[in-house]
Amino acid sequence: MRLLFLGDIVGKPGVQACVAMVPGLRDELQTDLVIVNAENSADGSGLTVKQFQKLAANGIDAFTMGDHIYRKREIIPVLEKDSRIVKPANYPATAPGKTFALVETASGIQVAIVSLMGRVYMRPVDCPFAAVDRVLAEIPENVKVRFVDLHAEATSDKQLLGRYLDGRVSAALGTHTHVPTADARILPGGTAFMCDVGMSGAYESIIGREIDPVMQTTLTFTPTFFHVASKDVRLCGAVIDIDPETGKATSIERFERSWSENA
Amino acid sequence: MRLLFLGDIVGKPGVQACVAMVPGLRDELQTDLVIVNAENSADGSGLTVKQFQKLAANGIDAFTMGDHIYRKREIIPVLEKDSRIVKPANYPATAPGKTFALVETASGIQVAIVSLMGRVYMRPVDCPFAAVDRVLAEIPENVKVRFVDLHAEATSDKQLLGRYLDGRVSAALGTHTHVPTADARILPGGTAFMCDVGMSGAYESIIGREIDPVMQTTLTFTPTFFHVASKDVRLCGAVIDIDPETGKATSIERFERSWSENA
Amino acid sequence: MRLLFLGDIVGKPGVQACVAMVPGLRDELQTDLVIVNAENSADGSGLTVKQFQKLAANGIDAFTMGDHIYRKREIIPVLEKDSRIVKPANYPATAPGKTFALVETASGIQVAIVSLMGRVYMRPVDCPFAAVDRVLAEIPENVKVRFVDLHAEATSDKQLLGRYLDGRVSAALGTHTHVPTADARILPGGTAFMCDVGMSGAYESIIGREIDPVMQTTLTFTPTFFHVASKDVRLCGAVIDIDPETGKATSIERFERSWSENA
Amino acid sequence: MRLLFLGDIVGKPGVQACVAMVPGLRDELQTDLVIVNAENSADGSGLTVKQFQKLAANGIDAFTMGDHIYRKREIIPVLEKDSRIVKPANYPATAPGKTFALVETASGIQVAIVSLMGRVYMRPVDCPFAAVDRVLAEIPENVKVRFVDLHAEATSDKQLLGRYLDGRVSAALGTHTHVPTADARILPGGTAFMCDVGMSGAYESIIGREIDPVMQTTLTFTPTFFHVASKDVRLCGAVIDIDPETGKATSIERFERSWSENA
């Protein structure tokens, strides 16, 4: 089976590009499933219910989030009820949301999706290694295809999680830095891995935001609002082929597509 | 002119691969100049005088460092006297070393090299924006080719520095995360940029160190020594073409080469 | 001469307690000058123009700020024009505000006030050691009484700054943690020092904010607004005696007073 | 019953002062139990077996540690076997050591001791709130006197933990910053609290280390060894009276004593 994962959707441009491009990409790439990280959809922080619905109606099968997960509180009931969206598995038990998502491809293959937050240079969270052990044990054993979003800052943190999960999940792909890394590979145990798939948003920007206000605040220390940028919109992610019998990845390729290319 | 930049040399494997491969790469790639970031050469932290000499004798023209710069104190006299190696320009005035290096290609083109430390998630340092303004003003005006190593953790920090320097330097290339990014480009003003060129060392590792001890310490919190890894050694960096008249970059290409490929 | 310094004013309760108590305290303690850190006055972050004027009209002679300095942008013109309020001296040159304040006691003693931000566990700023060297050189030599607010998180950072300034300023007193330390002393060179004078606000709180919302967000990771608390309001700070001829401190005593005690 | 708690023992001077003074202090203060935080005993980092034995032989009944707990690996077997010393309860299950210590006073009162690491500005650890819930449930119900060492950096972190534990433990006292705070109090539910009890070591220092090397490294960025300081040695901590029937604290007083005073 083939899975397309798209990294952090940033703002309206990112949402619009997904809505415009994903249906066509499903056909073109022959994907069985499309997963997105949607944590920056709502003007850069969070995800609205409307955005969730629009994306779900346009070819997105499952959603991961990240440190901005609760920024739009309206998404909390969705996180609690909908089985297509997950909270970070190493968030506290009291934090709203499910620890794994479970979706099915058109051909009937079940896929579990887990989100993990890194700890280095991040807001304090519980051990992702212990958390993922717990969650993997909760997922029904017959669900062989298992996807993990590693939402983390430090490359060491992501590489350690990738190695820890090698052979236990189909793919462990990084998000959060908004810049794609050139290290896509299948680890020795059969897990597709890369440090970061990059963001889905405007690349003429500072990680998705307008350059000028971020620069001005950085130089002068006077706060402004960091509006989402809109030029050079691209979808970034990875295409992974997985053997549905074993859950092992057989190939991973970095994915990047300009919106204009599809226009 | 063509310039090859190699990212963080990690340990003996990284040094040996450079020594073995750089002389041949100079011919193959037709480079006029080879610059390396050598901050992790000495068993993962710092650079010894012997390593400096060996690398300089084998085709390395200039050296940048990073947060591990003074880990081997023996390098301090070299930093103070040798014009081929720089300290981070936003380190304090009292910190040993030069704020820019100045080397010349065989064909007589002068090249200035500057190192900047990022500030986000890094040890506290002075403003790199103000520092680079100062240093660029110190470099003789007739030196048109100017190379900057952005030694930083956060992608936002690196992108901001790249944008700030766009049109003012030939290239501003990131180091420190030890993972190459897939974002090499020429910015609108003519500056070659990428967030990280990756490390030169063993890729079967956690950012250059043996996987097992790092994993054990991460899981159990009991300290061990993080030995440098030795499998799957590669040189990573970028090849940049620069117009020596204007100092503008005309192309940038990510560079990655396995040691075995040359064997 | 005698100087009263009050730590971080937190919200309306802190402002009101100052307004109600400072005029009486000036008489009772026989202070020649009252300085406050006002960075948390405006509902916990920043200072409004109205609050500045009200405090100035009720016995406050000079103001320091901290990391929240520009949270209320309306204060920027005041920072640029008024000589009674300072920005952190190690903020960038382009950041609005003066690097030292200069006020005069009723008896004609001139007093310079400087603010420094620490760097450990704080937002990146320039070296406070280099900055304070610059600013102390700018202050007219005949101004012997020099007060420094050390706005920093780590005790090591504050102790280092205190030692660095020992013998060069009359007092170097910490703020920012909102909890008073029990280490008030005169350093060997004659500089009054303590790591933190504590906040001026509600002590039945988490550093000035209502306990429940902070606890809920900490436990569940779902964001709420952290309203300023209102119970057990106290002014905290230090009373310092200074020889106006030499600028040396002759005594320092921690100050703490409940609002109710004055009611 | 009366309990004396002494904060972070720093180096040989701290150990020697404890050995010299604690036996006499037990009589003078009529304490039933003496607990120390010993994480900095071994030249500033860790605790040797010899030091553990020497302190235990001279009136110390129980030991907490902190982030430096495993710096001397020789202490690991002691941590695993001896019931008088604890690891932080929110360290991973795989980290060596017990989650609570259990000791008995001469008069037969059982006392449980727990250590918690804070998370703000600290190395990543698991949630201390969830951890302390688990550990408090493990302690035999008849053990009413329960002491918690809050080893944390940020005042907000410590105050939150104190409030969370209020009414559930006899005392929750802070360590780690090495500077005593002036906020000792009994919280509404009967728990003795203060943000930091201070260190037991040399106060003519930067948090227990020689001033000059720390200053030089801070100013010049060139590394040196931070030797433990030796002048102005004091024991700092708190004296707490606890009702052994209810486990509630009835009084807390900050404790500070110069070594010379006893000489």
Ligand SMILES: [Fe+2]
């Ligand atoms: Fe993101």
Ligand SMILES: [Fe+2]
């Ligand atoms: Fe994120």
Ligand SMILES: [Fe+2]
């Ligand atoms: Fe490095």
Ligand SMILES: [Fe+2]
């Ligand atoms: Fe580095």
Ligand SMILES: [Fe+2]
């Ligand atoms: Fe404050």
Ligand SMILES: [Fe+2]
């Ligand atoms: Fe502050």
Ligand SMILES: [Fe+2]
């Ligand atoms: Fe300590």
Ligand SMILES: [Fe+2]
């Ligand atoms: Fe500590």
